[in-house]
Amino acid sequence: MTSATSGTTGRYLVLLEDDWSGAANELNRVAGIRAVDSADAGVAAPLWDADGLVLRELGVALVSADPEQVTALTAATDRPGPITLVEPERIVRVIANPATDTATRVDESTFSWGLQAVRAPDSKATGKGVRVAVLDTGLDLTHPDLEGRTITSMSFVEGQEVQDGHGHGTHCVGTSCGPRKPSDGPGYGVAYEAEIYAGKVLSNEGSGADGGILAGISWAITNGCRVVSMSLGAATTPGAAYSRVYERVARRALTRGTLIIAAAGNESERAGGTVAPVGHPANCPSTLAVGAVDVRGAIADFSCGTVDTVGAVDVAGPGVDVYSSWPVPTKHRRISGTSMATPHVAGVAALVAQATGASGYELWARLAQTARRLPLPSTDVGAGLVQAP
Amino acid sequence: MLVPVVVAVDDERLVEMAAVVDALRDAGLRVGEVLAAAGVVTGTADSDRIASLSAVPGVVSVEQARTIGLPPPDSSVQ
Numbered sequence: 467m468t469s470a471t472s473g474t475t476g477r478y479l480v481l482l483e484d485d486w487s488g489a490a491n492e493l494n495r496v497a498g499i500r501a502v503d504s505a506d507a508g509v510a511a512p513l514w515d516a517d518g519l520v521l522r523e524l525g526v527a528l529v530s531a532d533p534e535q536v537t538a539l540t541a542a543t544d545r546p547g548p549i550t551l552v553e554p555e556r557i558v559r560v561i562a563n564p565a566t567d568t569a570t571r572v573d574e575s576t577f578s579w580g581l582q583a584v585r586a587p588d589s590k591a592t593g594k595g596v597r598v599a600v601l602d603t604g605l606d607l608t609h610p611d612l613e614g615r616t617i618t619s620m621s622f623v624e625g626q627e628v629q630d631g632h633g634h635g636t637h638c639v640g641t642s643c644g645p646r647k648p649s650d651g652p653g654y655g656v657a658y659e660a661e662i663y664a665g666k667v668l669s670n671e672g673s674g675a676d677g678g679i680l681a682g683i684s685w686a687i688t689n690g691c692r693v694v695s696m697s698l699g700a701a702t703t704p705g706a707a708y709s710r711v712y713e714r715v716a717r718r719a720l721t722r723g724t725l726i727i728a729a730a731g732n733e734s735e736r737a738g739g740t741v742a743p744v745g746h747p748a749n750c751p752s753t754l755a756v757g758a759v760d761v762r763g764a765i766a767d768f769s770c771g772t773v774d775t776v777g778a779v780d781v782a783g784p785g786v787d788v789y790s791s792w793p794v795p796t797k798h799r800r801i802s803g804t805s806m807a808t809p810h811v812a813g814v815a816a817l818v819a820q821a822t823g824a825s826g827y828e829l830w831a832r833l834a835q836t837a838r839r840l841p842l843p844s845t846d847v848g849a850g851l852v853q854a855p
Numbered sequence: 856m857l858v859p860v861v862v863a864v865d866d867e868r869l870v871e872m873a874a875v876v877d878a879l880r881d882a883g884l885r886v887g888e889v890l891a892a893a894g895v896v897t898g899t900a901d902s903d904r905i906a907s908l909s910a911v912p913g914v915v916s917v918e919q920a921r922t923i924g925l926p927p928p929d930s931s932v933q
Binding site (some may be wrong): 668710 | 895916922926930932
């Protein structure tokens with residue numbers, strides 16, 4: 467017997483590998499489920515006398531399973547064979563207003579709300595083998611949460627070491643590549659097994675110039691980084707042209723398999739009626755510009771928007787009250803900004819790159835394709851809130 | 856006045872980047888770094904020489920480098 471939790475039927479959908487003809491036998495062998503194969507049934511047999519039905523043409527089986535059998539099926543997904551995914555069969559309803567099912571209070575005892583919002587904890591991807599460059603104020607290389615990680619670093623700021631004397635860079639590396647199970651507090655890192663490339667392009671005082679940033683991008687491309695996270699920018703004015711230099715570089719990066727993800731900027735004051743345009747260099751068409759949403763899925767008051775024919779916000783990420791790492795002795799801190807939304811997107815991009823092998827333009831397309839649509843203007847959130855694969 | 860500049864080089868001319876860099880130097884660029892992977896040359900130049908830098912064959916655009924700043928570390932919005 468199975469008991470249905472809310473919204474599910476108590477049956478399970480089992481996703482099967484393509485072109486597998488022995489699925490019914492395998493379900494029986496693994497979990498003792500007596501399933502009928504649709505290709506063999508042929509007659510209007512009482513199919514539901516069986517424990518399950520294999521829909522051969524869909525590559526899916528619908529089965530009744532007790533908890534022990536569900537455990538056996540789930541274990542089989544990690545082994546070679548036709549069973550690749552098990553999930554509860556859902557009851558389908560008319561789509562309600564998504565805003566009503568977004569809890570305003572999220573339990574952050576295990577994972578930060580940002581990780582939960584991009585569904586990172588539900589993903590099997592870890593970012594392993596994917597190189598993620600974070601171009602920022604550097605990184606606290608002594609932070610205990612990053613112990614044992616593969617870190618390559620380089621300073622592009624004259625006279626300053628990579629060691630982060632500001633904090634911003636350490637926060638951004640934490641969100642994109644930090645841990646899921648730190649020694650204290652909740653997990654907050656999206657691509658927790660990615661290879662970290664920390665490029666210091668902003669000084670300990672928080673300032674940098676185009677030359678150093680472009681040098682950092684060049685370093686990331688040369689090192690084969692699939693993802694470049696840039697939580698930096700300069701305010702622009704409505705109608706201002708985007709940088710043709712950065713646009714050329716971003717396009718070149720995409721064709722070489724490097725996706726540049728940049729913060730849209732924090733210059734809006736939406737409560738006061740002001741939406742500021744996307745900043746430089748996020749306003750270049752070939753950089754993926756990221757806006758910020760809060761825990762309720764609402765646009766952040768400060769988040770820049772699309773106000774021109776160019777300079778579009780492409781996707782959104784969690785960017786209000788974001789918990790992540792900070793240089794010791796503080797260790798962790800909660801701050802807001804499109805700077806915090808950007809590394810969430812970069813981390814998800816690393817997970818997608820690992821799970822699908824996608825890079826460059828294809829990686830961009832997959833992020834947009836799988837983003838969760840929000841009931842907000844596309845001028846504020848683009849395709850919506852990015853989701854882990 | 857000497858200003859920091861960033862110069863983007865045409866994709867087709869990247870194979871002869873060294874020649875483009877030489878021509879930029881002749882046109883008044885004090886070359887800082889040649890970023891081959893990005894196809895960019897950085898450096899400084901007199902602000903009245905920017906037009907002549909733009910005219911160098913293989914150059915697609917020349918821009919005065921911008922400065923980017925973060926709020927101080929104790930700011931709640933970054």
